[in-house]
Structures are given as structure tokens and as C-alpha cells.
Amino acid sequence: MASVMSIVTKTGDQGTSALMYNRRVSKCHPRLEACGTVDELNAALGLARATAPDRFGQEQLLAAQKEIVGLMGELATAQEDMPRYMREGYALVNLGMVTRLEKAVSDLEAQEAHGRGWATPGATLHTAALDMARAVCRRAERRVCALQEAKEIHRAEPLIYLNRLSDLLWLMARRAENAGATPESGNLRA
Numbered sequence: 001m002a003s004v005m006s007i008v009t010k011t012g013d014q015g016t017s018a019l020m021y022n023r024r025v026s027k028c029h030p031r032l033e034a035c036g037t038v039d040e041l042n043a044a045l046g047l048a049r050a051t052a053p054d055r056f057g058q059e060q061l062l063a064a065q066k067e068i069v070g071l072m073g074e075l076a077t078a079q080e081d082m083p084r085y086m087r088e089g090y091a092l093v094n095l096g097m098v099t100r101l102e103k104a105v106s107d108l109e110a111q112e113a114h115g116r117g118w119a120t121p122g123a124t125l126h127t128a129a130l131d132m133a134r135a136v137c138r139r140a141e142r143r144v145c146a147l148q149e150a151k152e153i154h155r156a157e158p159l160i161y162l163n164r165l166s167d168l169l170w171l172m173a174r175r176a177e178n179a180g181a182t183p184e185s186g187n188l189r190a
Contacts, residue, residue, distance in 0.1 A: 034143035044133035130173035
């Protein structure tokens with residue numbers, strides 16, 4: 001029987017956690033706050049994808065989930081370790097990803113999926129999940145912005161990516177509301 005390494009390492013019991021390359025920081029370090037928020041975003045996108053009634057939504061959300069795995073790795077790497085991270089070929093958020101999101105936004109805007117004023121989340125399970133993902137995305141954006149201001153990260157692409165992703169999530173939720181989702185796709189309207 002093969003030995004399986006336990007998830008219980010006890011290395012975080014003193015209030016620290018490991019970044020890439022075993023660099024330890026406080027669990028409340030701004031870099032870990034950003035990583036944790038992007039991890040929450042990934043889970044929120046998963047919920048939105050699980051409730052998505054259409055292929056467009058499922059594909060957009062899955063693509064974003066795959067892309068933000070790279071973002072989490074990038075955020076989990078201290079600035080002094082970035083040359084090693086890049087040399088080892090780990091994914092970085094790039095402008096091609098931003099362009100993909102901008103195209104999806106344009107496609108939705110062409111369908112007049114704008115919405116006016118403030119949204120009241122919860123028209124359907126799916127739109128509530130999209131709005132939750134958008135709110136978490138905006139929080140991730142604020143955490144990444146704080147890292148940039150603290151000179152903890154130097155690349156602009158992560159912040160730009162999160163900004164475009166939150167725009168896309170907003171439009172996807174408004175489109176789903178306008179489409180009047182059916183009970184089979186999670187409509188919880190009274």
C-alpha cells in the first residue's frame with residue numbers, strides 16, 4: 001500500500017502559510033488575502049457555472065476558472081521569486097486573456113444585455129451566483145490593487161483581467177435576467 005501524504009501538515013499552526021517556493025508569510029499578509037480572495041472567486045465561478053443554463057455561460061465561466069488558477073500562482077509568488085516562476089514556465093495572466101473577456105463583453109453588449117441602474121441579486125439562482133461571483137471578483141480586484149500600491153506586484157495584467165472579468169459577470173447576470181430563466185435552469189421567482 002502506497003503512503004499518502006496527509007493534508008494535515010501543522011505547518012500553519014503558528015499563523016503562517018507558504019507562498020510558492022516555500023517562502024513563509026503571515027496568514028493575514030496582503031498577498032495571502034489576495035490569493036484567498038481569488039480562490040473564493042474560483043469557487044463562486046464554479047457555482048455560477050454549475051447553475052448556468054447555456055453553453056455560452058458555461059464556457060465563459062470555465063475559461064475564467066482555468067485562467068485564474070494561473071493568477072493564483074502569480075499572486076502566490078513573492079516578487080523576488082518571479083524570475084524563477086517565469087523561468088519554470090508557470091502561467092501568467094496576459095493581455096490575450098483580457099482580450100477574450102473583452103470580446104465576450106462585446107458579444108453580450110451586442111445582445112443589449114446592459115441592465116440599468118443597480119441590480120437586486122436573486123432573480124434566479126443562476127443570476128444570484130453570477131452576482132456573487134462579480135462581488136467577489138471586485139473584492140479580489142481591490143486586494144490586487146493594494147498589492148500593486150504596496151509594490152508587491154509590478155505587472156498590470158492581473159488587475160486589468162479582474163476588472164474585465166467583473167464587467168463580464170455583470171453582463172452575464174443581466175443577460176440571464178433578461179432571458180427569464182426557466183424553472184429547470186434555477187428560476188426562483190415567486
